[in-house]
Amino acid sequence: MSKIFRVALCVFTLYLTGCSAINVEKKYRSNSYDNRIQWIVLHYTSADFEDSLHLLTNTAVSSHYLISEQPVKVYQLVDESNRAWHAGDSSWRGRTWLNATSIGIELVHPGYTEQAGERIWHDWSTEQIDSLIVLLHDILYRYQLPIESVIGHSDIAPQRKVDPGPKFPWSRLAQEGMIRWPLTTDIDFYEPIFLVELPDALWFQEQLAALGYAIHQSAEFDEQTQRVISVLQMKYRPSDFSGTADAETAAILQSLTEQQKQAQEK
Template sequence: MKLYRFTLRAAALATTLALAACAGSTMMDRGAYVADTRYHAQSVDSRIRFLVMHYTELDEADSLKVLTTEAVSAHYLVPDNPRIENGKPVVWQLVPESQRAWHAGASEWQGTTELNAASIGIENVNLGPRDTASGRVWQQWPPAQVDAIIRLSKDIVARYGIPPTRVVGHSDIAPQRKTDPGPLFPWKQLYDAGVGAWPDDATVQADLAGRAPDAPAEVQALQFKLARYGYDVATDGVLDERTRRVISAFQMHFRPSDYSGTPDAQTDAIAQALLDKYMSAQPGEAGSTR
């Protein structure tokens, strides 16, 4: 009898193995049930559709403490002086990419709200602005840190297919509340490395059409351009404080030499150049990656 039971168990095991072999690796035993994964739907995309940049306003030790013990988090923290292992900079990963991090808060970009659910957040160790007797001073971004940010961002953008216009700063998605990553953040260096958007100088000059860069721009026209690019901004032609904050956030990203929030011709031309470059084929959409 014992031999008979052993033979039955062996036969059952052989049958199970044979079925698994026939199905390849599609049968996933998840404890309470088995999932057959041999068929794959075509109508899918990634949950991750945006990459959001921040600064911490704290040093590395305090940044780690806050991001791991308080009600705020990010997927990655890039030190201002990353240590090197095997010739590569080391960054802190604090939240798995498959999980939501609490880094964006109340936010909106290109019609998507609450970007925590659809983004990767990168916090960067940087003290941000300091008000001094001679005015506001922003901390510089060390080359080693910029290199680490570029390496990390390129990997994320490539893996998730994030379009250039969806690589943004916290100030872009929450301009009424935030100024990070600030006017010195190396957006142009990221663009040159293949991450994010940037206007072509020749197109900006063409869009200026002979206007002086500091000439006044028509407020409603600029509002429409910024809204189409992705900002949460009214399109009523009123230059109120909320609109100024949006314009300032845009300037901080693409024209950091002057981010006063004044609607001037150069700002208008930069906005149009970005639309021409990234959204001309499909108006209102994010454009394709380059």
């Protein structure tokens, strides 16, 4: 039998059998598995729609979804079953390279513009955030993802990324039950205590690591620690995200880690 004939016969057999070469028995099933998708990572594109679309469809960068700004529309660029290339070198809760375990959503948004050496951060349109929230609810429901599954690119790569930035309305995601939020009662209780004595650098590093941030426990307020503190402040206390450790930031951390601990104990 010639090689060409054998290949042709094989292709014909596959065609007749519905393209299934082997019969796989699915009678016995295991319950020991979880979703490949663990997190949803939010980004902004720092570009207009045309440039964002070009970048995400013609270069080595991609995302599962792209949400335009004016008009607001949700585009799917990569199937959820495939990995999109949006996270890069990243780490969260001890896991690294999050492309494999996440869905990436890019929002068309300029981020910031530099004016006289100062960063001017741009506001977000309510309509675009409304669409994002509908999409997030849909994904969270389909994969049955728990609270705190929606994270920012800056959370998973705080040393090199700032998106979605300090103007992104994380508090709206908290209102939707997607992320935890520092409790006012906790802030009122802990801030005066931390004003008297600010916890040391190692305490800050331990709390940040407990939330999921990749941070070297150097016991110093070094540059890498300030960057992570800045990213946390952008999210929960955007009025000042200088990265300087202060009593309010310590109270925010205390509230968030306490809530996390209580949820884990349940």
